Amino acid sequence: GNSVTQMEGPVTLSEEAFLTINCTYTATGYPSLFWYVQYPGEGLQLLLKATKADDKGSNKGFEATYRKETTSFHLEKGSVQVSDSAVYFCALRVGANNLFFGTGTRLTVIP
Amino acid sequence: EAGVTQFPSHSVIEKGQTVTLRCDPISGHDNLYWYRRVMGKEIKFLLHFVKESKQDESGMPNNRFLAERTGGTYSTLKVQPAELEDSGVYFCASSQLGGADNSPLHFGNGTRLTVT
Numbered sequence: 225g226n227s228v229t230q231m232e233g234p235v236t237l238s239e240e241a242f243l244t245i246n247c248t249y250t251a252t253g254y255p256s257l258f259w260y261v262q263y264p265g266e267g268l269q270l271l272l273k274a275t276k277a278d279d280k281g282s283n284k285g286f287e288a289t290y291r292k293e294t295t296s297f298h299l300e301k302g303s304v305q306v307s308d309s310a311v312y313f314c315a316l317r318v319g320a321n322n323l324f325f326g327t328g329t330r331l332t333v334i335p
Numbered sequence: 336e337a338g339v340t341q342f343p344s345h346s347v348i349e350k351g352q353t354v355t356l357r358c359d360p361i362s363g364h365d366n367l368y369w370y371r372r373v374m375g376k377e378i379k380f381l382l383h384f385v386k387e388s389k390q391d392e393s394g395m396p397n398n399r400f401l402a403e404r405t406g407g408t409y410s411t412l413k414v415q416p417a418e419l420e421d422s423g424v425y426f427c428a429s430s431q432l433g434g435a436d437n438s439p440l441h442f443g444n445g446t447r448l449t450v451t
Contacts, residue, residue: 269442327375
């Protein structure tokens, strides 16, 4: 079946620290992979995506590389800011079907 | 362009009562999805409309949940009677018809439902 496993939170970092949130997946077929972010009081927003193996998605300083050999799509950012505090969800989609999400990881960045 | 809007943003009801959640998708989006996140757990798929038809309702937890999308525009999700375990955040999303890469999902802010 299709499922996503992501790093348990919460994660608390100081400003300018390096961020990694791990995400691994299982999928039938060839999934597209996504990271969504939910800022406080807002809806889910697409942060970045990758549609095939070895693709790197990037946005707002965040990056994630689609690793087929390790079935992973870890989210990284070199220097986090207070404004990055949010809940991050890893997700996959096979074809035009619905999204399968992970449990979410809450990130808090302190000044 | 207006985004996906959901109403209400919060709802607190007692066990056994009925609640109806509403979702207005982005105009022109034929795909409409409902998802739910129970506290601390993953966001789970509930169902998918294409226009007014239910394409996939495999995620609906039980027959206390009823979703409609009359006319293929807005959708409602009714919970009747509500139970404690129905508490969570209900998200709606919409997308255009088309291939996966060409039809990203746009999410609303969600409705936080608390059943006491």
